[in-house]
Amino acid sequence: MREIVAGAPAGSLLSKSIIRLGGFHLLMSYLGAIGYLMSGSGLKELLSTIYAPLSVEKMMQGLAFARAVRGHLLATASLATVILEVVQLTEDEVDCIKNMTMSFMDEQSSLLELNQNTHLKALSEKFGAAMELLSSKGPTEQLWVQYFKMVSLMKEYIHAERSGDFNAYLECVRRMIPYFHAAGHFPYAKSCHLYIQDMEKLHEKLSPEEYHKFVNDSYFTMR
Amino acid sequence: MTIETTLMRSFSSQGGMTHGRGVTNCTLSKLVIGVSATHDICTSLEEFGGVLFSTSEQHADFRQARQNKDAADIAKLTDWFEEFPPFPETRDIISIVTGVVGDTTITCYNAVAVGKQAMAKMVNSTFSNIKLARKDRALPLSIVSSSIQIKDEKIPVDPFLLFQRISISKKTDEDLKLYMEYELAPFPLALFSESGMRKSTKSALYKLFNTTTKDVHVAQIHIVFDRILHLYLTSYLTSADSEEPNDSSDDEIDSDVEHSINLVVASVILVNDNWNWN
Numbered sequence: 456m457r458e459i460v461a462g463a464p465a466g467s468l469l470s471k472s473i474i475r476l477g478g479f480h481l482l483m484s485y486l487g488a489i490g491y492l493m494s495g496s497g498l499k500e501l502l503s504t505i506y507a508p509l510s511v512e513k514m515m516q517g518l519a520f521a522r523a524v525r526g527h528l529l530a531t532a533s534l535a536t537v538i539l540e541v542v543q544l545t546e547d548e549v550d551c552i553k554n555m556t557m558s559f560m561d562e563q564s565s566l567l568e569l570n571q572n573t574h575l576k577a578l579s580e581k582f583g584a585a586m587e588l589l590s591s592k593g594p595t596e597q598l599w600v601q602y603f604k605m606v607s608l609m610k611e612y613i614h615a616e617r618s619g620d621f622n623a624y625l626e627c628v629r630r631m632i633p634y635f636h637a638a639g640h641f642p643y644a645k646s647c648h649l650y651i652q653d654m655e656k657l658h659e660k661l662s663p664e665e666y667h668k669f670v671n672d673s674y675f676t677m678r
Numbered sequence: 679m680t681i682e683t684t685l686m687r688s689f690s691s692q693g694g695m696t697h698g699r700g701v702t703n704c705t706l707s708k709l710v711i712g713v714s715a716t717h718d719i720c721t722s723l724e725e726f727g728g729v730l731f732s733t734s735e736q737h738a739d740f741r742q743a744r745q746n747k748d749a750a751d752i753a754k755l756t757d758w759f760e761e762f763p764p765f766p767e768t769r770d771i772i773s774i775v776t777g778v779v780g781d782t783t784i785t786c787y788n789a790v791a792v793g794k795q796a797m798a799k800m801v802n803s804t805f806s807n808i809k810l811a812r813k814d815r816a817l818p819l820s821i822v823s824s825s826i827q828i829k830d831e832k833i834p835v836d837p838f839l840l841f842q843r844i845s846i847s848k849k850t851d852e853d854l855k856l857y858m859e860y861e862l863a864p865f866p867l868a869l870f871s872e873s874g875m876r877k878s879t880k881s882a883l884y885k886l887f888n889t890t891t892k893d894v895h896v897a898q899i900h901i902v903f904d905r906i907l908h909l910y911l912t913s914y915l916t917s918a919d920s921e922e923p924n925d926s927s928d929d930e931i932d933s934d935v936e937h938s939i940n941l942v943v944a945s946v947i948l949v950n951d952n953w954n955w956n
Contacts, residue, residue, distance in 0.1 A: 598787035
């Protein structure tokens, strides 16, 4: 598609169109990359405790999208509990976070408030430090921490797409590229490079008004 | 919002228009016209009874059932991690289930670095000229436990299948040594020869049987006459030929010899004493 547009004569209607990389299939390929990098590590056996083994095979290939997303989310949730055992939290922080999660449905706080909460900040910092500490211990640890990071990237990507945050979305795509290369998903690896380069030049192609709507008013996923 | 939460609620809840049964145009119009009157009644009834019809959450993840299942599954996964800790504190890359140790070629734990290396190779080349090589990708752990090298290329093999084969054909420990002596063939030799897939002759099984030389003694043959079948055939054939109706008793067979020969053949079962019916 991108080649067709690039080959269209200048000034024609076709040459003005902008090709985007489909988000769903990009994510499917990314899930496949996770499955490839984690193959043989025990992830398959882990997921087989909650899904049928043949389904898990499909999930590792990046098919069975909804299942794969749920499986990875649950796997990282329980992996997080393992990591949290290493994290040293003060009592104050534990209490605060417990209260917040218990009352989350009743008194919803905005994302901005949450971002400014010092206890949460401390938690995420300590969690990050714990992951670094673990991954420095040996390659197996590094692999599982990497798995956690990969799934976190998947979460961020879905969040960015659903909330319509264009810059965060592009950043996620950019961070996915090395994984595509490492997993041998070459068509997506190549296309992502091209796609990001195209998107960087987006303001040249769109009028300022359109660009603003596209980037800031999240027209790229919703209206 | 008001319409959605009050007026439309009766439509979409149990027993309503969009739920549970096929609705014809006739009923639909009755429902729509009547809703202005029935709505108040329904609401008052619900208030009086203290119960409320409502639809479940639109998104499956918000429903209670899914949340319970998630919690149960996470508990299962956490138990699994307790059994096979993901941070085993070794200096090697290992599979946390099987304990297979990877050598230095396994780089999947360092995917970002591997990916960036591959990216660095394609700097300054145009899109159509980019060549990405499969050898630049990271190798996952599954390569260690299940691959063989054929002409500089690593090919994954299902170790379970291999185990099954060996455990079936192994008779002594000496055999096992013999099996382990060779490098694996890339395909099962029972199914493939050097030229390609083996084909079987379909009549091969038939040829395996010996022809019998036993004579059948006619004297020992009993003739079993199946009367019911004979009756059936007689009446069927005669009525089909629109001859005069036969009253179908055995005594009258002689009257229609040609006919009855056919019938007897059809309704007789030969029994030979020599044949073993077991």
